[in-house]
Amino acid sequence: MAEHRDIHINVPVLTRVEGEGALELDIVGGEIERLNLRIFEPPRLFEKFIEGYERNQVIDMVARICGICPVAYQMSAVQAFERLSGFTPDPWVQGMRRVMYCGEWIQSHALHVHLLAAPDFLGFESAIAMAADYPDAVRRGLQLQTLGNDLIAMFGGRSVHPVGVRVGGFYRAPDSSAVAMMVKRLQAALPEAEALIGWTAGLDFPDDDQSFISVALSDPDEYAIGQGRLISGQGLDIDICYFDSHFKEIQSPHSTALHCELEGRPYLTGPLARLNLNFHQLPAEVRRLMEGCGIRFPSHNMFHSIVARAIELYFAISEAIRLLQDYQSPAQSYREVEAVEGDAFGCTEAPRGILWHRYDVDDAGIVRYARIVPPTSQNQGRIEEDIALSLQKFGLDQTDEKLRLRAEQVIRNYDPCISCATHFLKLNVNRG
Amino acid sequence: MATDKPKLAVHKFSSCDGCQLALLNLGEPLLALPGLVDIVHFAEAGPNSPDQPVDISLVEGSVSTPEDIQRIQQVRQNSKLLVSIGACATSGGLQALANFANRHEWMASIYTDPENIEVLNSSDPISKHVKVDLQIQGCPVNSAQVIGALRDLLSGVAPRPEVHSVCMECKRKGVICTMVTKGEPCMGPVTLAGCGALCPAAGRGCYGCYGPAEQLNDRSIAERFEQLGLDAQAVLRRFRFIANSAAGFKTASEGLRGDTDG
Numbered sequence: 001m002a003e004h005r006d007i008h009i010n011v012p013v014l015t016r017v018e019g020e021g022a023l024e025l026d027i028v029g030g031e032i033e034r035l036n037l038r039i040f041e042p043p044r045l046f047e048k049f050i051e052g053y054e055r056n057q058v059i060d061m062v063a064r065i066c067g068i069c070p071v072a073y074q075m076s077a078v079q080a081f082e083r084l085s086g087f088t089p090d091p092w093v094q095g096m097r098r099v100m101y102c103g104e105w106i107q108s109h110a111l112h113v114h115l116l117a118a119p120d121f122l123g124f125e126s127a128i129a130m131a132a133d134y135p136d137a138v139r140r141g142l143q144l145q146t147l148g149n150d151l152i153a154m155f156g157g158r159s160v161h162p163v164g165v166r167v168g169g170f171y172r173a174p175d176s177s178a179v180a181m182m183v184k185r186l187q188a189a190l191p192e193a194e195a196l197i198g199w200t201a202g203l204d205f206p207d208d209d210q211s212f213i214s215v216a217l218s219d220p221d222e223y224a225i226g227q228g229r230l231i232s233g234q235g236l237d238i239d240i241c242y243f244d245s246h247f248k249e250i251q252s253p254h255s256t257a258l259h260c261e262l263e264g265r266p267y268l269t270g271p272l273a274r275l276n277l278n279f280h281q282l283p284a285e286v287r288r289l290m291e292g293c294g295i296r297f298p299s300h301n302m303f304h305s306i307v308a309r310a311i312e313l314y315f316a317i318s319e320a321i322r323l324l325q326d327y328q329s330p331a332q333s334y335r336e337v338e339a340v341e342g343d344a345f346g347c348t349e350a351p352r353g354i355l356w357h358r359y360d361v362d363d364a365g366i367v368r369y370a371r372i373v374p375p376t377s378q379n380q381g382r383i384e385e386d387i388a389l390s391l392q393k394f395g396l397d398q399t400d401e402k403l404r405l406r407a408e409q410v411i412r413n414y415d416p417c418i419s420c421a422t423h424f425l426k427l428n429v430n431r432g
Numbered sequence: 433m434a435t436d437k438p439k440l441a442v443h444k445f446s447s448c449d450g451c452q453l454a455l456l457n458l459g460e461p462l463l464a465l466p467g468l469v470d471i472v473h474f475a476e477a478g479p480n481s482p483d484q485p486v487d488i489s490l491v492e493g494s495v496s497t498p499e500d501i502q503r504i505q506q507v508r509q510n511s512k513l514l515v516s517i518g519a520c521a522t523s524g525g526l527q528a529l530a531n532f533a534n535r536h537e538w539m540a541s542i543y544t545d546p547e548n549i550e551v552l553n554s555s556d557p558i559s560k561h562v563k564v565d566l567q568i569q570g571c572p573v574n575s576a577q578v579i580g581a582l583r584d585l586l587s588g589v590a591p592r593p594e595v596h597s598v599c600m601e602c603k604r605k606g607v608i609c610t611m612v613t614k615g616e617p618c619m620g621p622v623t624l625a626g627c628g629a630l631c632p633a634a635g636r637g638c639y640g641c642y643g644p645a646e647q648l649n650d651r652s653i654a655e656r657f658e659q660l661g662l663d664a665q666a667v668l669r670r671f672r673f674i675a676n677s678a679a680g681f682k683t684a685s686e687g688l689r690g691d692t693d694g
Contacts, residue, residue, distance in 0.1 A: 048538050049529035053669060060639060064526045064674070067450020067572060107457075115456065119478060126478020128471065131463055139460060146459035157630035159457065160450040160572040161641070164634060171636045 023387070023407055027396050035388050037380065037411075047370040055081045055167050055339065055365045062357075062372070063161045068111070071104040071152060072350030073372075074165045075226055076357040080346030081167050084361060087337045092330045093169040094226075095323045100155040100164070101225050101348070102316035107148025107159060108351035109271070109309040109316075112415045113200060114141025117306050120409045121203045137199060140192050144313065147189050151320060154178055169334025179327040186321045193314040194289060200310040201293040205303040210389050212300060212382060213262060214273035217349050223281040223315065224274070226348050231277060232262065240347040243356050249373060259381040260373060266381030269353030270414060271308040272299065283322075286315045302386055302413040309415075339365030350375050352415045376416040383414050438586055439486040441473035443507050445493025445500055446527060446555065450572040451518035452476050452492050458575050468586065482506075488513045488585055490578070494520040494527060495556040508562040513585055516558040517578060519571035523643055523678035526571070528555040531677055557677070566591055569624050569643040571674045577626060594626045597645040598638050601629035610637050617657045619670055622648035622680070640673055644680025654688060664690035 026034035046065055050058050059077050063070035075097060082089065089097070114137065115127040124130040131138040149159035154174045156162020164170050215236070217228030231237050236246060249260050261267070276298035279290065290297055295307050341363040347356045353375030360369035390410045391403060398406070442452055455462065456477060465471065472484045489511035495504055508514055519525045530538055531554045539551060558564055566585070568577050584591040598620035602609060610616040610632045618637035620629070624645045631638045650671070657667045668690030671681045685691060 045527065045530050045538050049527070049533075052665075054666070057639070057669060057673065060641075060674075061526060064448050064450070064571065067448040067453050070448075070450070111456065115477065124478075125480075128463070128466055128477060128479075138463065142459050142462060145457070149457055149459075157634055158572075158574070158627075160453050163631050163636065163639075166636070171631075172634045 023404075025391075025403070025407075030396055032388055032392065032396065035384060035391075037384050037387065047372055050359075050367050050370040053367055055361065055367070058359070058367050058370075059165055059167070060161070060163070065372070065374070067160050068108055069104055069350045069352070069355075070161050071101055071156075071165075072348055072355050074162070075101060075348045076346040076350075076355045076372075077359075078165055078167055078346070079227060079348060080344035080357050080359050081361065081365075082337060083346065084342050084344035084359075085337045085340045087168065087335075089169060090330075090335075092173075093334070096155065096170065096173075097165070098226055099320045099323045100152055100162075102320040103148045103151030103155075103159070105148070105225070105316040105351050106151065106313055106320075107145050108415075109313040110141050110144035110148060112351075113196070113306055113309050113313070114138060114145070116415070117309075117412050118203075120405075120412060121306070140196065144189060144192060144196070147185060147317075150185075151182060154182055166334055168337040169332070171333065173329050173333040176327060176329055179324050183321060183324050183327075186317050186324070189317055190314070190321075193310070193317050197289050197293050197307065197310045197314055200307045201295050203306065205295075205301060206390075206394070207301070208303060208390055208393055209300045210302065210386060212385075213265060213267040214276045214298075215262060215267045215269050215354065215378075216274040216277045217347060217354060218278060219281075223278050223319075224349055228347075228349075230347065230354070232267065233277060236262070240356065241343075241345040243345070243347070243358075243373075247373070247378075249377070260378040261381060266385050267378070268302075268382050268414075269375050269378050270305065271312050271351075272302065272305040273353065274349060275299075275308045275311060282311075282315055283318060286311065286318060289314060302410065305413045305415070339363060352376060353378060376414070379414045379416065383411055383416070386410055386413075437468070437470040438488065439472050439484070440469040440582075441482070441484070441486040441489045441507070441511065442471075442476070443473070443482070443489055443491045443493075443503075444475065445491065445504070445521065445558070446496045447493030447518065447520045447525065449476065449492070451521070451570075451578075452490075454517070454573050454575045454578045455490075458579075461579075469582070483510060485510045486512070488515060488582065491516045491521050491558050492518055494524045495552070495558060495561055496527070496554075497551050501552075501561055504558060504561050513565045514558070514562065515566045515568065515581060515585070516564050517568045517570075517573045519569065519641065519643060519675050519678075520555075521558045522567045522569050523557050523675050524555040526674050526676070528677035529672065530555060532672065555677075566593070568593075569675070569678070570626050571641040571643075574627070594624055595646040596625045597621055597648075598623045598625050598627070598629050598632070598642070601625045601627070602632050605629055605633065607632045610635065611656070611660075615660050617660050617662055617670065619653070621645075622650055622653055622684075640670065640675060640681065643675035643678040644684075648680050648684070650680070650684035650687075654684070664688065666690075 024036040059074050062073040062077050065073050119130050127138050152159040156164035214233045217224035218231040219228035247262050290311050295304050344359040356373040358371045359367050387407050387410050394406050471479050472481045489507050516522050581591045607629050611618040616637035619640035620638040623638050623640045624642040626642050654667050668688045671685035675681050
């Protein structure tokens with residue numbers, strides 16, 4: 001049938017997936033005949049207008065792709081430029097970038113768990129509405145979110161579009177006194193984060209195991225955040241520069257947002273994928289909490305991603321403490337890194353999954369071409385597959401409203417960028 | 433929920449969502465917000481009634497599709513006061529860089545089926561399409577600015593917009609001038625205050641993310657940048673950056689040599 005043929009169009013532009021979404025669902029004779037998740041954000045043409053700008057300017061520009069995870073964009077970009085120049089940041093810079101990244105994981109996971117996902121599980125329209133019945137939980141979430149934001153701001157002045165990261169290191173090292181105060185706050189938050197793991201694990205989860213491929217970065221020395229090789233649960237193990245040989249971005253005919261496939265199949269990236277692949281690298285105390293929480297990992301139930309986020313949030317706090325507690329101000333917070341001409345690749349673990357960048361840079365350090373593959377577009381194929389399976393299991397005879405709520409909840413398990421994750425779905429059900 | 437409290441809506445157009453975080457990142461004070469206003473529309477936080485009449489609408493993002501134009505007109509009709517927040521809403525944002533090229537040509541060079549994606553040929557500030565009662569510049573705006581403006585408006589007080597440059601903030605905070613002492617090209621003298629002089633405080637030159645100050649001597653600063661070793665293209669890139677289409681920076685960049693060279 002002509003309308004069912006696969007149309008694969010390579011679209012070399014970042015099409016963000018925040019904004020309006022719509023789900024078209026055709027149910028004929030009790031079967032899903034068509035399920036299209038349509039997500040539309042007016043193309044901002046980011047990759048095009050980065051062309052012609054300097055490396056350090058690009059670090060400030062790409063932050064603007066996402067207000068929720070600007071650190072991830074900055075870190076993938078700076079990694080790309082430094083790798084191209086054959087520059088390895090000194091241990092202080094590496095450690096502090098990891099801490100700053102932990103700040104983003106903490107704030108983003110706290111925001112998602114409390115403000116976006118929990119109201120679904122507990123039956124509220126919003127966290128503000130939820131606060132009346134669950135004041136302590138909401139307050140804890142907001143406190144953890146603030147902690148993460150403040151940790152980012154310690155390095156970057158502010159948490160949204162921070163100004164601290166540059167090629168070669170940081171513009172400025174935080175003061176020892178600020179770090180000492182931060183360590184105290186982080187330590188005080190650990191019991192809260194531990195309680196959060198138990199709280200999320202105690203939510204009511206649908207029994208909905210599905211078969212899917214997990215993809216994450218892997219670092220032999222630690223639970224990967226800011227660098228690593230790309231691995232999958234099915235044996236993929238490649239340097240990030242070979243991304244294009246295995247992953248293909250396609251434009252599906254019903255959506256302007258790009259999908260990304262691994263060897264022709266959808267896959268999962270993000271907290272649950274990371275935990276599934278790298279849980280053995282968590283510090284012993286975090287593993288103990290994970291193993292004692294009542295949910296078994298690795299897990300193939302996407303509803304468990306909220307628990308995965310809570311576990312990663314605890315890990316990020318403990319990791320920040322570990323790296324900050326013997327903090328010493330460095331002699332230099334950055335080194336000059338000479339521009340080198342060529343193809344630059346960067347990939348880091350944004351809160352919602354792998355964020356891959358490629359830049360073509362000239363010998364003056366001016367970007368000639370850019371390509372950026374964000375986690376949400378990578379997850380989109382998997383989200384569609386999951387909605388179909390979940391709704392079938394849920395029962396297609398449920399009311400439109402219940403189907404819509406369940407579909408929204410499934411989508412939110414992936415923590416797609418915030419604005420499309422929250423109460424956005426216009427569901428058109430055509431029943432035949 | 434029937435209430436006598438003033439009604440607030442938060443609308444998003446083309447943006448990174450970072451300015452709405454000025455509210456969502458409030459931390460615990462966020463829980464006090466419902467005591468101040470009745471939040472009827474704020475899709476990111478949950479409440480979703482975009483068409484309800486409100487006292488104040490905060491609008492984030494730029495207008496970039498025909499549908500956006502209809503939507504912002506609707507928002508205007510439903511709002512007693514409309515406040516545009518952030519660089520996208522007040523100047524078209526970073527994505528307005530496409531305005532200096534031909535956006536439709538870019539689309540055609542990128543998409544195989546550009547006709548499926550309806551976009552305007554420019555990324556516009558909200559004020560290009562509807563009357564705006566207050567603009568708050570900044571990429572991103574910060575919580576203090578937004579909450580301060582809300583409190584003023586709710587109290588019936590005219591908010592006092594910032595008019596000074598970042599230089600003034602450096603002086604207030606005792607930050608040593610990066611341009612004078614380190615020779616760092618700094619946009620501070622022509623950039624609107626409000627950020628807290630973050631970049632100079634971090635030892636780097638300001639990159640202008642709060643947009644143009646009220647009075648800017650762009651010629652003079654461009655000359656100074658050249659003396660500090662920037663070539664004409666590099667000077668142009670300083671103005672044609674985050675707030676590229678804000679009137680002051682746009683006019684300045686169009687008068688620069690780098691514009692005709694490139």
